[in-house]
Amino acid sequence: MKLVVVAQIKDRIARLGIPGYGEDEIEFIVQTLRLAKPKAIFEWGTNYGASARIFHEAASILKLDCVIHTTELPIELAGISPEHAGTNTGVIFHGIDSIVRHTGDGVTESLLAYRQGGSPRSLFFLDGDHTTENVLRELRWVHAVAPKAIILVHDVSPDRQPHSHAHGPHRALEQFRRECGAYLVKIVASQAGMARLSP
Numbered sequence: 234m235k236l237v238v239v240a241q242i243k244d245r246i247a248r249l250g251i252p253g254y255g256e257d258e259i260e261f262i263v264q265t266l267r268l269a270k271p272k273a274i275f276e277w278g279t280n281y282g283a284s285a286r287i288f289h290e291a292a293s294i295l296k297l298d299c300v301i302h303t304t305e306l307p308i309e310l311a312g313i314s315p316e317h318a319g320t321n322t323g324v325i326f327h328g329i330d331s332i333v334r335h336t337g338d339g340v341t342e343s344l345l346a347y348r349q350g351g352s353p354r355s356l357f358f359l360d361g362d363h364t365t366e367n368v369l370r371e372l373r374w375v376h377a378v379a380p381k382a383i384i385l386v387h388d389v390s391p392d393r394q395p396h397s398h399a400h401g402p403h404r405a406l407e408q409f410r411r412e413c414g415a416y417l418v419k420i421v422a423s424q425a426g427m428a429r430l431s432p
């Protein structure tokens with residue numbers, strides 16, 4: 234049954250042509266949703282909307298009653314955020330009402346939304362600017378405000394990343410683990426690398 238559901242989710246994501254995530258990462262996301270059974274997912278940055286749509290499709294096949302919040306920097310900052318999708322932000326999930334869009338700094342907006350009625354059964358997905366300072370700030374803030382939430386961090390495999398911020402999430406995760414022993418950490422060695430922190 235479990236494998237059938239995972240295959241169904243992978244198949245739907247492939248048919249929709251949602252880019253950017255390998256099968257191992259999709260499996261890891263599905264495994265995490267099964268574990269967390271989140272009432273709310275908070276993710277940033279939105280970009281074209283791939284990860285938000287994957288969460289939506291997986292949650293709907295798993296029959297989870299779950300709201301997805303996604304945050305992107307303001308369009309005025311597109312010039313200094315090289316990956317910003319500009320006016321195409323969120324196009325991949327256009328028309329899906331259960332995905333709530335926010336504009337601003339990801340961790341700030343997400344924690345505001347979390348405080349306004351978020352369940353302790355929440356999941357956070359960190360995929361913003363990938364600098365060590367920011368990812369560390371995001372991990373610390375999520376831990377301080379939502380200590381029972383499960384956290385996913387994307388792009389934690391430094392050796393496999395071609396871009397300049399390659400080491401940011403990896404270094405931030407290492408530092409966070411040195412200062413906080415509150416999580417069990419599991420990493421999927423996918424192309425980009427994804428870490429799951431379970432309290």
Ligand SMILES: C[S@@+](CC[C@H](N)C(=O)[O-])C[C@H]1O[C@@H](n2cnc3c(N)ncnc32)[C@H](O)[C@@H]1O
Binds near residue numbers: 280285317337361
């Ligand atoms: C690697 S992309 C995210 C990909 C996205 N998760 C997907 O699956 O398509 C990084 C995004 O984070 C945005 N970003 C950078 N810093 C941010 C911040 N502090 N808050 C919110 N979004 C941020 C960028 O503008 C960019 O669109």
